[in-house]
Amino acid sequence: MLARLEENDGGDTVRETLEIINQMQSDGVIGKYAIGGAVGAAFYVEPSTTFDLDIFVLMPASTGALITLSPIYDYLSKRGCSPEAEHIVIAGWPVQFLSASNTLEEEAIEEAVSTEVDGVPTQIMPPEHLIAIALRTGRPKDHLRILQFVDQKMFDMDKLTSLLQKHGLFAKWKAFQERYGSN
Secondary structure, X not given: OHHHHHHXXXXXXXXXXXXXXXXXXXXXXXXXXXXXXXXXXXXXOOOOOOXXXXXXXXXXXXXXXXXXXXXXXXXXXXXXXXXXOOEEEEOOEEEEEEEOOOHHHHHHHHOOEEEEEOOEEEEEOOHHHHHHHHHHHOOHHHHHHHHHHHHXXXXXXXXXXXXXXXXXXXXXXXXXXXXXXXO
16 A cells, blocks of 8 residues: 555655654654554555544653653654644655554554555554554544454454454454444
């Protein structure tokens, strides 16, 4: 899928954005990260319309109880990136940084699939985690994304079942199946 993104913009935006994110990680601004949301899903299924890149991050340990994304915004602002609503625009691409807020998201980052886009290494959430996060979020567009995974059979049902049970989402999955008639 990310190859499709490269085709759409000539690769420059994607490549430069990922290079900057990787540099942030090397510089210790963020810990591990993984691409999620529609762009992450598009690695496995047909892409859907989206205008931003969702980057789920593990933030370096801090001494306070409150996790802040200020170091990300400070780092990127010094490099000419500009905040825009809940995003920061990197190389022309709106990026939303999301600190992993629960064990499901932390696990999705830890188990991310390593790949390369135009020679730049990056990590994508596994399909089962993308489905579980979309199910937990529960917006109509998330349900459509799940249906894409189901229709295209781009996940391991045993892994998904285990993941949903582990994170208390199995009842929600059953309700989703009843609503949409998916198996």
